[in-house]
Amino acid sequence: MFLGLDLGTSGLKGVLIDERQQVVAEALAPLSVARPHPGWSEQTPADWIAAAEMVLAVLAEKVPLDGVAGIGLSGQMHGAVLLDADHRVLRPAILWNDTRASAEAAALDDDPNFRAITGNIVFPGFTAPKLRWVKAHEPAIFDAVALVLLPKDYLRLWLTGEAVSEPSDAAGTSWLDTGARTWSEPLLAATGLDRSQMPALVEGSAVSGGLRDGVADRFGLRRGTPVAGGAGDNAAAAVGMGVIRPGEAFLSLGTSGVLFAPSPGYRPAPETAVHSFCHALPGTWHQMGVILAATDALNWYAALVGEDAATLTAGLGPLEPPGRAMFLPYLGGERTPHNDAAVRGALVGLAHETDRAAATRAVLEGVAYAVADCRDALARTGTRLERAIAVGGGGRSDYWLKLMATVLAIPIDRPVAGDFGAAFGAARLAMMAATGAGAEIATPPTIADTFHPDNALEDAFAAAHRRYQSLYLALKGLT
Known part of the structure; x- marks a missing residue:
């Protein structure tokens, strides 16, 4: 079996598929969004972990999880998860639909390097302007940032202990050289960051790490189960369809x-x-x-x-x-x-x-x-x-x-x-990573x-x- 986890805005969904890509079981844990000020949209990363624990527990009640051969991740894009050197969360995650950084986005977009390298406008919901906002309004937090992760990649950190992302999600940060599929040092520097504060990058159908013993033992999964790079929610949904x-x-x-x-x-x-x-x-x-x-x-x-x-x-x-x-x-x-x-x-x-x-x-x-x-x-x-x-x-x-x-x-x-959405697409990416299968398995419904x-x-x-x-x-x- 192959497990897909999709960390959405309103809930975290898990889907189990078999070798014929038939859905065996699914589970959903709800999430809420905090809006402490107009235009703000935040979630607490600890709630994502609690939701993942709930989903895994429900799935384990339905189907023994020791047959899971690979795990894939999908999630809401653009969110800024800020961690210190000990991987502790420094503040609530600023989400994709948060518009507080509109002035910072406009300032970055005025730099022609951003459009030239990323191929995109710097939208207020993207990750880079959020970090500029934190630097301006919460400087002590900015100074403590040792690692910036996207939401699904924080879930990966909990699952594997590895700080890894992949190009489809990273392309929505305003820090990726989208044509080359790698982080851009000049764009990071323009935001006051450097490459050491970014996760490693692997492709979505590649292995990003193995499941940690503690997580595996708790839910009856195999230790070291490969976790695929996965994808941002829309790219994962595209694979699913x-x-x-x-x-x-x-x-x-x-x-x-x-x-x-x-x-x-x-x-x-x-x-x-x-x-x-x-x-x-x-x-x-x-x-x-x-x-x-x-x-x-x-x-x-x-x-x-x-x-x-x-x-x-x-x-x-x-x-x-x-x-x-x-x-x-x-x-x-x-x-x-x-x-x-x-x-x-x-x-x-x-x-x-x-x-x-x-x-x-x-x-x-x-x-x-x-x-x-x-x-x-x-x-x-x-x-x-x-x-x-x-x-x-x-x-x-x-x-x-x-x-x-x-x-x-x-x-x-x-x-x-x-x-056939993002969780199903994440499970397909898990199947690719674990078995070496290619795009031929991504058939339309x-x-x-x-x-x-x-x-x-x-x-x-x-x-x-x-x-x-x-x-x-x-x-x-x-x-």
Whole structure:
């Protein structure tokens, strides 16, 4: 068997697969996010370890874990885990959707070396500006930093005792030479750091270390079980869905929203705010457009009206033309294509006839228009999508997928019931690392449903998308 652990923002998931890549067991431990100030988003790394212990204990109750031959890791990207020389955590981890370092990000982005070497804008959510913020506002902590890890790599440190990362996750730090797949000394120096404070790098399908005796003995695992390099959450999800070759794509409707497309090579276009990152497999890269709030926006609205998100979407019926009400999902700023940490959301065009269903449709439409902005940004790099596989909690809504297909003007495929996301991809990477298997095992899932664009409504939604873009410009002037 092979174990994949995915350290997400809202929970840590574990998936066990067998040699035929069939899911044997899975478990989930919830996580919460602290927001002590506007724009801040933090988690305590000790909670990740507690969640991992819970997941391993639940899995061990379902299946003896002594048959696990490899472990793979995936996780939320960009988080800053700061450790001292004894590997003690110095402060809560600053997460991917934290925007406090917008000024520091802009200052680093003014240095042309960052875009030239990383192939990306320095976004406020990336790791490097977080360290600049800590240096400016918490200098004693900055001076004590001996090691900077990404969230899943802190989990690896607990599992193996090794400080290791891999290129797909490291590409989101603003410290990686993305074309060369190695740390950049000049970019580290520009942040006040050096190579000694960075983890080693291995490829996602390579072995990063062996399981520590204490962890192995506690949960009935084999001592020294190989732990793969793994991947950032989106690259791992791509491996889980077999999206590893140019011409393939996936749409993720999770906490954030992602349009992900493998590249024929390293093809940066930072001016578009498209992310150009290393993929999880050696010698591969990908592009993606990212919005900060997808199901996060729907869950926000559900809490506002005192209902759960699934109930709100279940009663919508067939796809309707775009309504008068319009929602901009910028609850914590936005990435692609705006790179705007200051902008905030809006729900406008309300009228007496705007009932709960109409407002729900407006929220779903707003997220779809934000994803369409990502599609347009990808097109400006030369990447055009022909279809995409849906993943994430939002993909369970027929209405939302039909809407997405119509707004994006491409078919959207939904896999058969099962887990083909980041934890499954991490388990596949574990299988590669432990057995020497290659990309041939990353096959696409069986498709259960395909949602085609509603040709009769495409023009109406295209016109509404243009209104949405105009509304962003008006909103930007107010923030």
